Amino acid sequence: MEKVKQKDLILYSGLIILGLAAPYLFSAFKVQLTYLCVLIVLAMTWNLQGGEMGYNTFGNILFYGLGMYLTASVQVGMFFPLAEWTESGGEKTFVHTTAQYFQGIGVGLLVAAIIPTIIAGAIGYAILGLRGHYFAICTLGLGIAAGEIAGGIEIIGAGQGFTTPPFPAEIVDAEARGKFFYFLSFALLIGTFVFVRYIYSSRFRLILNAIRDNEDKAEAMGIQTMKYKIVGWMCSAFFCGLAGGIMGGLIGYIDSTDVAFDGREMGVFMVLMAILGGKGTLWGPVIGATLFHFFKEGLWTLILGWQYVALGVLIVVIVVYFPEGLMGWLREKYPERFGEVIDEKDRKAQVELK
Amino acid sequence: MNKIAKLFVTFISAITLALVSFTSSFAKVEGEYIVLGSAISLTGKYSSNGVHTQNGYNMAVERINKMGGVEVQGKKYKFEIIYYDDESNPKRAAQLAERLIKQDGVHYMLGPYSSGLTKAIAPVTEKYKIPMVEANGASRSLFTKGYKYLFAVLSPANQYLEVAIDLAVEKNGGKGVKIAQAFEQDAFSQDVRLGILDAAKRTGSEIIIDDKLPKELNDMAATLAKVKAVKPDVLVVSGHTKGALTAIRQISEMKVDVPMLAMTHCDAAKLSKQHGKKSEFALCASQWHKNLSYKDKFFGSGKKYAKDFQKEFGYDPPYQSAESSAALLVFKDAFERANSFDRDAVRDALVDTEMQTFYGNIKFGPGGQNVAKPMILFQVRCKGDDCENRVVAPTKWASDKFYHPIPKWSERS
Numbered sequence: 210m211e212k213v214k215q216k217d218l219i220l221y222s223g224l225i226i227l228g229l230a231a232p233y234l235f236s237a238f239k240v241q242l243t244y245l246c247v248l249i250v251l252a253m254t255w256n257l258q259g260g261e262m263g264y265n266t267f268g269n270i271l272f273y274g275l276g277m278y279l280t281a282s283v284q285v286g287m288f289f290p291l292a293e294w295t296e297s298g299g300e301k302t303f304v305h306t307t308a309q310y311f312q313g314i315g316v317g318l319l320v321a322a323i324i325p326t327i328i329a330g331a332i333g334y335a336i337l338g339l340r341g342h343y344f345a346i347c348t349l350g351l352g353i354a355a356g357e358i359a360g361g362i363e364i365i366g367a368g369q370g371f372t373t374p375p376f377p378a379e380i381v382d383a384e385a386r387g388k389f390f391y392f393l394s395f396a397l398l399i400g401t402f403v404f405v406r407y408i409y410s411s412r413f414r415l416i417l418n419a420i421r422d423n424e425d426k427a428e429a430m431g432i433q434t435m436k437y438k439i440v441g442w443m444c445s446a447f448f449c450g451l452a453g454g455i456m457g458g459l460i461g462y463i464d465s466t467d468v469a470f471d472g473r474e475m476g477v478f479m480v481l482m483a484i485l486g487g488k489g490t491l492w493g494p495v496i497g498a499t500l501f502h503f504f505k506e507g508l509w510t511l512i513l514g515w516q517y518v519a520l521g522v523l524i525v526v527i528v529v530y531f532p533e534g535l536m537g538w539l540r541e542k543y544p545e546r547f548g549e550v551i552d553e554k555d556r557k558a559q560v561e562l563k
Numbered sequence: 564m565n566k567i568a569k570l571f572v573t574f575i576s577a578i579t580l581a582l583v584s585f586t587s588s589f590a591k592v593e594g595e596y597i598v599l600g601s602a603i604s605l606t607g608k609y610s611s612n613g614v615h616t617q618n619g620y621n622m623a624v625e626r627i628n629k630m631g632g633v634e635v636q637g638k639k640y641k642f643e644i645i646y647y648d649d650e651s652n653p654k655r656a657a658q659l660a661e662r663l664i665k666q667d668g669v670h671y672m673l674g675p676y677s678s679g680l681t682k683a684i685a686p687v688t689e690k691y692k693i694p695m696v697e698a699n700g701a702s703r704s705l706f707t708k709g710y711k712y713l714f715a716v717l718s719p720a721n722q723y724l725e726v727a728i729d730l731a732v733e734k735n736g737g738k739g740v741k742i743a744q745a746f747e748q749d750a751f752s753q754d755v756r757l758g759i760l761d762a763a764k765r766t767g768s769e770i771i772i773d774d775k776l777p778k779e780l781n782d783m784a785a786t787l788a789k790v791k792a793v794k795p796d797v798l799v800v801s802g803h804t805k806g807a808l809t810a811i812r813q814i815s816e817m818k819v820d821v822p823m824l825a826m827t828h829c830d831a832a833k834l835s836k837q838h839g840k841k842s843e844f845a846l847c848a849s850q851w852h853k854n855l856s857y858k859d860k861f862f863g864s865g866k867k868y869a870k871d872f873q874k875e876f877g878y879d880p881p882y883q884s885a886e887s888s889a890a891l892l893v894f895k896d897a898f899e900r901a902n903s904f905d906r907d908a909v910r911d912a913l914v915d916t917e918m919q920t921f922y923g924n925i926k927f928g929p930g931g932q933n934v935a936k937p938m939i940l941f942q943v944r945c946k947g948d949d950c951e952n953r954v955v956a957p958t959k960w961a962s963d964k965f966y967h968p969i970p971k972w973s974e975r976s
Contacts, residue, residue: 237665240658297757298704298750360748361775368748368775369704370653370679375686383691460657461686464679465748466778468654513605513648 260488263421268348276453487536607651619887706930721758747802822968
């Protein structure tokens, strides 16, 4: 791993301090900040496939939804009969003690990280042979199918949805729940960032890039591309599963197609955020997700009923004016700041040739 | 990296500043206004019913404010509602509830549209101890969770079509019937299904088709083809507005003959207007009908409410609007009896609610559901091309006799 530069160190510690202080500074915004952390995680992990590897996946929502259902199921199933919890839309009520709640969510998150990772490996083995549009369409199908299937499984509530265990009532502080989920998601964000940053300084990233730029050549050079593609997807699934688990607990109610396998919203948003910020960069998805979230929270309520039109306009603007995202646009404008050396003479010569 | 980092820091600090300036706190009661909050489906799959709900709320706010408002401790207050669009999505609804409470400082909530969204919002209002009077979350499981701050002016979803099965059994000489059913995969419709399952067990009826319909409901031909083949005695369909419209459209297109067709959301879908004679004889469950004989001093009778609503919004009020209007009458009554803005005092007053509104009697059971009001059934009947919803059950308000069985398509003109 490359040595962290001093300037970067200041930046990172500043951001971490800001992140730790945020729920106290902006107490009323805890839930939105939690969403922000989760959105950044989703954008960063999507970027591993869509940006670095050149495989536009719509399937990451599958791992997110799985994580959500798994966390909630384990949290309930560890202490109570799951089938009775969800029966008749959750008519029966069982109450978790404080200890049970936290033990449950802990084990639940663990499961929510591991199982989607394994599933990503299995599915990846089957479909990562597809390329380009074929892969994109195939993964799109995965998310939709998962939503419909989950809507038919009685033990997780089927069409009636799954009410996740309420935060323990013994904790009287009304802010505690918000803080708990915020710090959980913030920890996940840091974990994801550190991991992705590590990947950025490793050979692994170069291989992913090679796959993106020319998969056949990469293979010809002796790289087992399939292996790396699968491992890359498993990494994303790991973090997506955790993100889903946290969101399930925070939202408190899981619906098969609208909350868990929410390809229409979360699934599209993660792609959009990564592209907005600039795919294939470390900071792009972070900035993209942050901007997007502020745009959404700030403006959407001002244009009641028209927000999706505004979103459509935003997508068009991004694609037309910033096809490479904000980071890409900046890089083109100020290449020297990205450490790119430009030969002025050569540049001028090219201009004159035209 | 250096410059980018700087840029990022500038960006973050700009946001920080913006947020800090944003966090100015609002009050639950601003000047002469009592501020209520509501997340409503203005877009997405529930948008038509979301608008019915919003119209109902707005109509009541306007009427109550015009007639003197709410009197608390000798001072007159007016109602005001902050709306957000939840996009028919539970995730968004939960987030907006949080936002209404934490950022807009709302201390009293009105419910969203649909059971699923209410299920997502209830844990939030409960956590912050915010009284919520909701008018559109009928799922039975909402009332068994031990929520203390949730009050519903409507009857639970499982009661919607139970009566229809009883009617069918009665017409069958007390013997069990063969039921075909198709329900949308959402909290409300699935709860209606539970009601039917109970009724079937009770009456010894047999369920021969039990289908699930997708959420983006615009085709149920597969179910109807089966219905044509097995000839059930009753066909039950529930899937909000789209379910009702799709069912009638395809039943008439495919000429499916079934002696009895029971549905929900016929009035919200404006079936009798949109499909006219094709929708005739459909039996519909409803929380309310304008011909019921309830009265209050704000809206007068149901008929008067329907007339005023028609004048204001240009269509006949479906029960979703009526029950939403009733929610505000409940709030007004509770504020005045509590004579305070203390949330727990208002909550305690809500528990003791016992009143009559144009929409029906309201009294909350231990789970928060309204236990004082029965469901009604109406049937679409036509005179020439003019179709209307006529109440057929319970007998107290029935204006017409229940027409059974539905004539075959080949015999219908």
